[in-house]
Amino acid sequence: KAGVTQTPRYLIKTRGQQVTLSCSPISGHRSVSWYQQTPGQGLQFLFEYFSETQRNKGNFPGRFSGRQFSNSRSEMNVSTLELGDSALYLCASSLELEDTQYFGPGTRLTVL
């Protein structure tokens, strides 16, 4: 079974721009979570989607948003990029809401 896929793998943007990242979960998985990983803050939870509904949200500003489609694929969007948004963005999927999460390879975002 194919794992979690994320596109693009690398992205370079400038301050003020916006970006959309995509995540395709493992086939059959209905829950998708997003995380931001930086050297200083570690792995931080952004949000989790299940059945096209946001079920939980971490402590991030409203510039960070996401959505989930009927096929469980998910996108996250960051508007008005700041230098501090440079990070590895990880998507993880699980079968159901409380199940074990499996991570994708991540998208490395650099904001200049």
Added chain:
Amino acid sequence: QKEVEQNSGPLSVPEGAIASLNCTYSDRGSQSFFWYRQYSGKSPELIMFIYSNGDKEDGRFTAQLNKASQYVSLLIRDSQPSDSATYLCAVNFFSPGSARQLTFGSGTQLTVLP
């Protein structure tokens, strides 16, 4: 504030030794606990999960959970240089009226010396 604490290390052990990684968590009501391994430049990879008090073994890895002490650990027997990575402890926290939130510790960097 739900917290997961890990000794950031670095932890160095000789090849063939037992590596012991520790983690404490703040919420006594937590029910599920995970260990992930992350190689430099890669994404986290699940090693083990544990839900019940006691030990759970999988090959060279043993997870230990003590809910009374709010403590979970990972033992790696016969450590190999390929085990050199950052090990992340993660705990599922639940808030009233809200779904779970998987919270990660800062990770312990392990180096296995040949």
